[in-house]
Amino acid sequence: MNVFIPRSDAQLTLWLTNYSARLAVYGKGLGLVDAEIKAQQKLADEVIDAIKNDDQKHKDWRSAVQATKTTKQTNLPKVRTLIARLKVAPGWSSAIGQAMGVISPSAQSLTPAILAAAKPALRADVSAGRVHLKFTRRPFEGLNIYMRKKGEGSWRFVSRVTKSPFMDPAPLITANSAEIREYHALGVRSDRELGQPSDIVVVTLRD
Numbered sequence: 001m002n003v004f005i006p007r008s009d010a011q012l013t014l015w016l017t018n019y020s021a022r023l024a025v026y027g028k029g030l031g032l033v034d035a036e037i038k039a040q041q042k043l044a045d046e047v048i049d050a051i052k053n054d055d056q057k058h059k060d061w062r063s064a065v066q067a068t069k070t071t072k073q074t075n076l077p078k079v080r081t082l083i084a085r086l087k088v089a090p091g092w093s094s095a096i097g098q099a100m101g102v103i104s105p106s107a108q109s110l111t112p113a114i115l116a117a118a119k120p121a122l123r124a125d126v127s128a129g130r131v132h133l134k135f136t137r138r139p140f141e142g143l144n145i146y147m148r149k150k151g152e153g154s155w156r157f158v159s160r161v162t163k164s165p166f167m168d169p170a171p172l173i174t175a176n177s178a179e180i181r182e183y184h185a186l187g188v189r190s191d192r193e194l195g196q197p198s199d200i201v202v203v204t205l206r207d
Contacts, residue, residue: 140187
């Protein structure tokens with residue numbers, strides 16, 4: 001087993017850069033021809049470029065998440081302000097509010113049909129090597145959180161939660177690696193799972 005090849009991306013990039021440079025110095029003296037040296041350097045460059053591309057996409061994703069958060073913080077209060085105006089306008093009715101989706105679940109009769117159609121909102125971020133999940137649970141009393149590694153078929157129960165945010169304490173299954181995880185949630189009332197599953201959220205966990 002090639003234990004001398006680092007597993008972390010940062011160390012692997014440095015190792016491949018050094019390997020490529022030293023191969024140019026020592027390769028011919030060890031019996032390699034130019035084509036063999038260049039082929040090895042090309043392999044090293046491809047891995048380095050792939051790591052850089054992955055890092056950039058991860059940075060872009062985090063930037064996009066922050067941009068979305070900022071837009072929500074800027075725009076949604078203005079939306080709420082207008083809705084508050086509409087609710088005191090002449091001609092307003094609960095039927096209009098229901099049709100527009102601006103009546104909170106707590107103000108509605110939680111009929112079986114409403115609960116069956118309800119869907120929790122879930123989002124995820126990674127901080128300090130742990131996954132942090134933020135969610136909206138209403139009209140449910142709590143949520144059951146499930147997780148699987150990307151590519152797996154079965155979901156594993158993580159925890160029942162009632163307060164947002166929730167931190168998944170599970171560390172990386174394999175140390176010094178990147179792990180892509182998928183999470184989703186189901187609403188719970190009276191210890192029964194109800195409603196529709198949340199959208200699946202995907203995060204990349206690293207050491």
